[in-house]
Amino acid sequence: MRKSLFAVAAFIAALPAFASTDVGVVKVSQGPVQIEREGRSVPATVGMAVRASDTLRTGANGSAGVTFADNSLVSVGPNTVFTIDKYRFDSTTHAGEFEGSLKKGKLAAVSGKMVKQTPESMKIRTPSSVMAVRGTEFVVSVEDAPAP
Amino acid sequence: MRLVAAAFLLAAIAGCAEAPPKPKALAPTEMVTVVPGPTGHVGAVVVRARDGERVLDQAFVAHRVKSDGSTETVAVTRESVHAIFAETVNALPGRPATFTLYFLEGKDEFTPASKAELDKVFGELRRRPAPDILVIGHTDTVGTLAFNDKLSLARADRVRDMLVGLGMDRERIQSAGRGKRELLVPTDDNVAEPRNRRVEISVR
Numbered sequence: 001m002r003k004s005l006f007a008v009a010a011f012i013a014a015l016p017a018f019a020s021t022d023v024g025v026v027k028v029s030q031g032p033v034q035i036e037r038e039g040r041s042v043p044a045t046v047g048m049a050v051r052a053s054d055t056l057r058t059g060a061n062g063s064a065g066v067t068f069a070d071n072s073l074v075s076v077g078p079n080t081v082f083t084i085d086k087y088r089f090d091s092t093t094h095a096g097e098f099e100g101s102l103k104k105g106k107l108a109a110v111s112g113k114m115v116k117q118t119p120e121s122m123k124i125r126t127p128s129s130v131m132a133v134r135g136t137e138f139v140v141s142v143e144d145a146p147a148p
Numbered sequence: 149m150r151l152v153a154a155a156f157l158l159a160a161i162a163g164c165a166e167a168p169p170k171p172k173a174l175a176p177t178e179m180v181t182v183v184p185g186p187t188g189h190v191g192a193v194v195v196r197a198r199d200g201e202r203v204l205d206q207a208f209v210a211h212r213v214k215s216d217g218s219t220e221t222v223a224v225t226r227e228s229v230h231a232i233f234a235e236t237v238n239a240l241p242g243r244p245a246t247f248t249l250y251f252l253e254g255k256d257e258f259t260p261a262s263k264a265e266l267d268k269v270f271g272e273l274r275r276r277p278a279p280d281i282l283v284i285g286h287t288d289t290v291g292t293l294a295f296n297d298k299l300s301l302a303r304a305d306r307v308r309d310m311l312v313g314l315g316m317d318r319e320r321i322q323s324a325g326r327g328k329r330e331l332l333v334p335t336d337d338n339v340a341e342p343r344n345r346r347v348e349i350s351v352r
Contacts, residue, residue: 027241027277027352047278063239067352071244077236091284091324092297104176106236110185110243120194126178128197128213135191138182138204139233145174145215 022049023087024068028075032059055083058105070096072112072122080105085125089114098122106141109133178213180204181229186243244282244352245272248332249307253342256306266314272351273316281321281351283307288344289328289337301325307347 026035026048033044036055044056044064056064058080065075070089076082081103089096094117102124111133114121120132126142184190184207192205202211202221210224230237247269249262258266273279285300285307304323312318333343 025278025280025352028239030239063235065239065241067241067244071350071352073241073243075236075239075241077233077239080236091282091322092301092326093329094326106233108233108236108240110240111191126180126213127176128178128217129180129211130196131180132194132196133191134193134205136189137185137191138180138193139229139236140178140180141232142176142178144176 021051022069023052023084023089024050024066024074026050026064027067028063028065030063031061031078033057033062033064050084052084052087055081057081068098068112070094070098070112070114072098072114073110074100075108077106077108080107082107093117096121099125101125102140102142103127104142104144106139108137108139110137111135174215175213175217177215179210179232181208181210181224183207183229241352242276244350247272247349247351249347249349250342251303251345251347269311269349269351270314276351279320279351281311281316281349283311283321283323284348284350285323285325286330286332286344286346286348287328288341289331289335289339291328291338293327293329296327297325299325300327303345303347307349311349 026044026046029044029046034041034057035044035048035050036057037051050066056076058064058076058078060078063075063077065073067073068087083101083103085101086097086099094113096114098114098121107124109124111122115133115135119134122133124131124140126140131140180193180195182191182193182204190205190207192203195202195204195211199219204211208224208226208229209221211219211221213219247265249265250259251257252259283304285304287296287300301323304325308321308323311321331344332346333341335341
């Protein structure tokens with residue numbers, strides 16, 4: 001009995017309950033994937049909410065995909081570090097801004113309603129550049145140079 | 149491995165020209181390209197860096213940053229992009245699916261066609277991991293922007309309540325009102341148009 005109650009509680013906890021600070025939901029998580037938030041790191045599970053300033057970090061066989069509030073989709077491949085620097089979206093006007101940094105690894109993205117309303121409102125930073133997104137699908141990689 | 153050897157070779161050559169050779173930290177290599185969507189649509193990304201700005205608007209034309217900091221914009225093959233990004237692209241979440249529902253005139257009840265559409269919503273929910281729903285209300289152009297924003301949100305909230313009544317988890321449904329900003333049938337202002345009075349259900 002106690003066990004089943006615990007199972008129910010765990011199930012409820014795993015559901016994506018929206019908080020006003022939530023900006024997206026993890027829909028895909030394979031292999032080692034961590035979400036770093038406020039100095040803590042937790043395994044990213046499917047259904048977990050992500051927030052602005054979260055960092056997604058994957059290991060050697062890890063990959064993950066997030067659907068954001070404006071329907072933009074972002075996935076990260078193995079050995080990746082991606083930070084959501086800013087995310088704001090108004091579901092009435094579709095105004096907003098989405099800024100993320102790919103520190104290393106691989107990213108694929110499909111822009112959403114925000115970019116449709118305002119081209120270049122989504123920006124992805126790499127160590128050398130800023131990609132301003134006019135639409136719709138693109139891929140980016142940042143790989144460490146071989147040691148000299 | 150070959151790159152490492154080349155780096156040593158370069159260092160050796162540089163060493164001959166100007167002694168003493170300085171070990172130089174190599175920057176990460178970068179690559180970006182737009183890729184076609186499921187319908188073949190190709191968008192655009194503007195790459196801004198210290199050496200200027202480039203618009204990438206062709207599929208499989210990549211902008212690359214090499215480890216010495218130099219850049220190039222070159223055509224690459226679909227296969228080479230696939231080889232690098234297959235795992236990443238495979239982790240993209242399913243595209244949101246959208247269903248449009250209409251009310252019977254002046255009633256809180258869906259049209260028969262919309263009831264059938266609602267069954268598809270539940271089918272879609274079963275197919276997705278950790279699904280969530282966004283209910284978006286729309287109005288026609290009769291009335292002010294503020295009035296229609298409020299009306300469309302009220303309509304979306306009502307559909308949200310109906311979905312909860314049908315067994316959906318309230319925590320997994322959000323509602324939004326777009327007012328008269330996104331007309332299905334374009335009209336002038338202050339035109340009654342039933343096809344614009346609708347609710348979209350986005351399953352993601």
